[in-house]
Amino acid sequence: xxxxxxxQEYLLNLIDTPGHVDFRSEVAASLAACxxxxxxxxxxxxxxxxxxxNFFLADEKNLPMIPVxxxxxxxxxxxxxxxxxxxxxxxxxxxxxxxVSAKTGLNVAELLPAICTRIPPPKGSQEKPLRALLVDxxxxxxxxxxxxxxxxxxxxxxxxxxxxxxxGRKYEVLEVGVMHPHxxxxxxxxxGQVGYxxxxxxxxxxxxxxDTFYLNGNPVEALPGFEELKPMVSSYASxx
Numbered sequence: 453x454x455x456x457x458x459x460q461e462y463l464l465n466l467i468d469t470p471g472h473v474d475f476r477s478e479v480a481a482s483l484a485a486c487x488x489x490x491x492x493x494x495x496x497x498x499x500x501x502x503x504x505x506n507f508f509l510a511d512e513k514n515l516p517m518i519p520v521x522x523x524x525x526x527x528x529x530x531x532x533x534x535x536x537x538x539x540x541x542x543x544x545x546x547x548x549x550x551x552v553s554a555k556t557g558l559n560v561a562e563l564l565p566a567i568c569t570r571i572p573p574p575k576g577s578q579e580k581p582l583r584a585l586l587v588d589x590x591x592x593x594x595x596x597x598x599x600x601x602x603x604x605x606x607x608x609x610x611x612x613x614x615x616x617x618x619x620g621r622k623y624e625v626l627e628v629g630v631m632h633p634h635x636x637x638x639x640x641x642x643x644g645q646v647g648y649x650x651x652x653x654x655x656x657x658x659x660x661x662x663d664t665f666y667l668n669g670n671p672v673e674a675l676p677g678f679e680e681l682k683p684m685v686s687s688y689a690s691x692x
Contacts, residue, residue, distance in 0.1 A: 453633065457568040463630075464567060465602075465646040467587075469506070480509055481661045484675070485587045485602035485646065488516040488571030490563070491544070495521045495529040495551070498537050507542055518566050519544045525553040575604075576643030582606030582614070582667045585675050587646065589659035595626070597653035598635075601665060602646045604675065609640040613668035614651060618660050622668055623651035 455462045467486065469479045483489065489510045493499055510517060519538055524531050535546040550566060552559040588600040601608075608614070612625045627650040629637040641647040653659060664674040 455564050455568070457565055460568075462568050463645070464564070465631075476505065476509070478661070479506055481587065483510055483513055483515065484662065485585055486515060487574050488518070488567070490520050490567075491517045491538075491542070492520045492522050493534060493538060495524045495531045495534050496526045498530075498534045499541055504541070516571055517542075517544065518563075518570055519549045520563070521549055521551045522554055524551045525556050525558065574644035577605055578607050578643045580605035580643070581670045581672050582608055582665070583672050583675060584608060584614070584649075584665040586659060586661055586663040586665065588661065589653075589656060591656050592650075595650045597656055597659050599649045599651070599653065599659055600631070600646065601641075601649055603641050603643050605643050605672075606667070607640050607642050608647075608649065614649075614665045615668050615671070616658070616660070617664040617666060617671075617674040619658065619663075621658060623653055626650045626652060 453464050453466070455464055467482045469475070469482045491503070491507060491510070493503060507517075519542070521531050521534060521538075523529055531551050535549050535551075538544050538549060539546050550559060550562050552563070554560065582603070583605045584601040584603050586599055587602055589597050592598050608625060608628055610625055610627060613622055614625060615622050627637055628641050628647055629635050630641075630645070630647045635648055638647070641649075649665075662675075664672070666672045
């Protein structure tokens with residue numbers, strides 16, 4: 453989304469990560485693409501096990517955090533007590549906490565300005581070779597797999613060829629764009645941006661979240677943190 457703050461135009465990319473602890477790999481992959489996080493805590497229920505797990509995932513990456521207390525409109529909400537709990541558990545000052553109600557909209561307008569002022573802009577150089585992190589993917593009936601990538605270095609345009617560091621497969625870039633919130637084609641993606649890439653990928657199994665893409669003929673060191681997703685449920689059949 454585009455957001456104007458104090459006369460400056462910001463391009464913000466917001467990722468809603470799963471809250472359940474079983475989705476650790478998905479959360480880790482999302483955090484690898486981020487420059488900061490909103491740590492959302494329920495003002496009635498307080499800190500949950502997944503809150504602790506996801507906090508340490510973000511803390512390991514040294515990501516700046518904006519603590520947010522949600523559902524302060526509930527009759528059983530205890531924002532002051534939960535704020536102290538956040539301070540005791542995560543050493544995040546109560547004065548830094550934004551108390552909101554997503555239901556009523558109370559104080560929600562404070563969140564985007566806080567992101568602009570308290571989370572640093574992305575680093576990276578357009579002059580360096582392309583390094584793009586695969587954040588997500590989905591299948592489109594007409595164009596095949598659409599990949600969502602975060603560019604840490606370099607630029608990416610239609611007509612270039614990219615290579616997966618994990619599989620070694622080569623793809624021709626057919627279209628690049630940004631989510632606004634739907635797919636909006638652009639001339640090129642630059643370092644620091646998050647955008648989608650259509651590259652003729654036919655199977656979703658070829659898109660490995662956390663994989664690194666680089667330009668064909670210009671290999672780079674893969675971005676850290678890649679791990680194969682492991683199934684959380686298994687089933688076995690036996691004959692009697």
